[in-house]
Amino acid sequence: MEQIILAFITGLTTGGLSCLAVQGSLLAGSLARQIEQDLLPASAARGAQALSRPNTVLPILLFLLAKLIVYTLLGALLGLVGSFLTLDPIARAALMIGIGIFMVGNGLRMFDVHPIFRYFAIEPPRFIRRFIRRRATGRTDWFAPLFLGALTVLIPCGVTQAVMAAALGTGSPIAGAALMFAFTLGASPLFFLVAYLATELGARLQAYFLRFVAAVVLLLGLVTIENGLNLLGSPLSLANLTTSLRAAGEVSAQPAAVAAPGADRSAAAAVTLELRVLNNGYSPQVLRAPANQPVTLALVTSNTYSCARDFVIPALKYYRLLPETGRVTVQIPPQRPGTVLRFACSMGMYTGRILFEG
Amino acid sequence: MIKKQFRVEDMHCANCALRLESLEDRLPGIVSIEASYRKGLLTVAFDEAAVSEAQIVAAVERLGYTARPM
Structure with missing residues (x-):
């Protein structure tokens, strides 16, 4: 249950923005009806402006609904696959990097640092773009957002x-399924x-807002x-670099652990x-x-619910999900x-190290 | 029918490409349009008798972008 709450909070705090960065182009496609409004001939457009702006709330909600459904199904599938295999932490690390x-790359693209970063944007294939456009002109306005919301499963952030x-x-x-x-x-x-x-924001405000999103x-x-x-386990990570610097000025963190001099091998x-x-x-x-x-190495947990209990020693290829309370030895x-x-x-997220001294 | 490429540098997301491609359904004489946000390119196949290059540039401008023939 704690893991599910944690997943919800993770989504609430960081998931929305990072997903939007990756899947934003699909959402933009689902708002294609707006595009049609933009393209009305000048005289008709003047008339259209007198009416209210096109409603973007419904397409966004439909998009999110489809996304919710497909990701829940994906969660169920992953859970099923997970009952047969475990993901190697090294593979997970490579995936994360x-x-x-x-x-x-997407952040730099949003800041428009250099055109080369545009290659980080995911463009739906031409036939999908055309399909979306054609559907958006029809009466089934709900279709494009639902379809594209479901497609987000192909590009998870x-x-x-x-x-x-x-x-x-x-x-x-x-x-x-519950987690996803x-x-x-x-x-x-x-x-x-x-x-x-x-x-909905004006162009100027939108530019500021998108810069904020890009920074995040x-x-x-x-x-x-x-x-x-x-x-x-790379020494080049910021956490490991700062730990190294701190440790250089510190006295041994746990000198008692060292075996007494003269003790034999056994x-x-x-x-x-x-x-x-x-x-x-x-x-x-x-x-x-x-x-x-x-x-x-004795790993002691006591009402530990965070990801710290998903313990990894990369060099030893050791991975273990520790009990919430207990003692596991390595x-x-x-x-x-x-x-x-x-x-x-x-x-x-959490790191540490063991120094072996002669 | 001829095919022409235009440089459109001021697209700022994949949605811009989608907007530009919608000209295909709106502008008479256009056979097909492919817009690439990544390359900043607009490739238009059109019937010269029905629509001119200048009209295409003007239509792109109405959408808020600048097209430069290549």
Whole structure:
């Protein structure tokens, strides 16, 4: 249940904007009826202007409804697939970095930094564009928004993909569907608001507003890349760089974990490091361990509901969903002096590392 | 029928391409239009006897864009 609430909040806070950046062009297509209004001959257009502006609320709502339905079905499918396989964290990291680059590219495109960034925009194929246009001129105004809303399933945004991975991880069609439903529902108000304002604001205000959206998309893209790098255990991520800098000036975070000098090899195998897995990350963030001997890492959770309990050690290809409360141990094979073993949550949001010292 | 390309630099999203392509249904003499936001290009196939290049440029301008023949 907590995961579903979290998915809803994620949708509510970031999902709407990031989805709009990726799927905005499809929504624009669903507002094609407006386009027809724009194209009325000058005399007729004057008459049309006397009437109220074309209603954009209904197409946007229909678009979001279709999106909600297809993503819920997708969640069910992912949950079903997830009951057969698990997504490798490294593959997930690569996916996140790819999506992050796509989002940054879209942010720069929206800022009109250089025409090259236009290649980050997804244009529906010509036959779909023509189909939408033709349908929009008919009486079935509801068709284009519904059809295009359903098509969004083909271009999920970065945040959506993260939730899709979580849906896969549930291993249950019902839980997967509930997760995707909660997320898509959560993303809908912001998606609606941005889309509505984008069509209703005056040109000047719209330019400011779209710049704001571009800035948020750019930021979300950078965060997604950062999370992907964390999940890969890359030392180049901002979190790992700052942890390294902080650690350089600190005394050992957990000196007690180091085996007593003179202890023989078999006794050293009993060296245990304890890592508290909290709702807001890991404590301590830096652990120190003796090199050249096996180490046991004890992961302790206590009412932990955040993604911190989706624990990953990329270098060891270790991945485990920890219990909400409990203690799970990981056997770490002997490491050479100077080795840095990084760990993270499966979203790459929370990080930490173990330093092996000779 | 001839085919001509126009550079339209001021498209700012894929929706602009959709708007420009709708000229296909509105402007007599147009056989087909393909607009690419990515390339900033408008490719128009038209019947010279029914519509001129200048009329196409003017129609694009009415939509709020600038078309430059290539």
